[in-house]
Amino acid sequence: MKTHHPQSLFDFLKLFPGEPECIAYLETTRWTNGFTCPECGISDTAQRIATRPRILRCRHCHKDISLTAGTIMHATRTSLQAWFLAAYLMTSKTPGMSALQLQRQLGLSRYETAFQILHKLRVGMVRPSRDSIGLDWPVEVDETLVGGRTRGKGRGVVTSQ
């Protein structure tokens, strides 16, 4: 999947119109060459669980792998699209956006949720990407959604000839 960087809110909505697109994005950024089980190391298509779209199940060791594990979104009840949109808003033209503004923009019922998202994104974004696997994702969003250098270029890059 070739990622391109949304230049506008309209562009963002075309790239991430809903939860499935956000899930697919997480999957392809984590496994650029297809799913490899972190538990047994076997590369194969993972099983999907209809009721748990953020989970991939290994066909070999049957381990459930969470797409959000190791990211700031781990165990979140908030939709991934809300996180992606928050990351987009934060990295675009809204510096100093307050949690209240974010809550309104995302239509979140709880102020606390908006506050946590904002805080986690801020912490993630000011740290270098290699700092911790847990903070890798927001930096990636910073680079991938809004431009900048391509993360992981040279590793796992498939050149078609």
Ligand SMILES: [Zn+2]
């Ligand atoms: Zn496995």
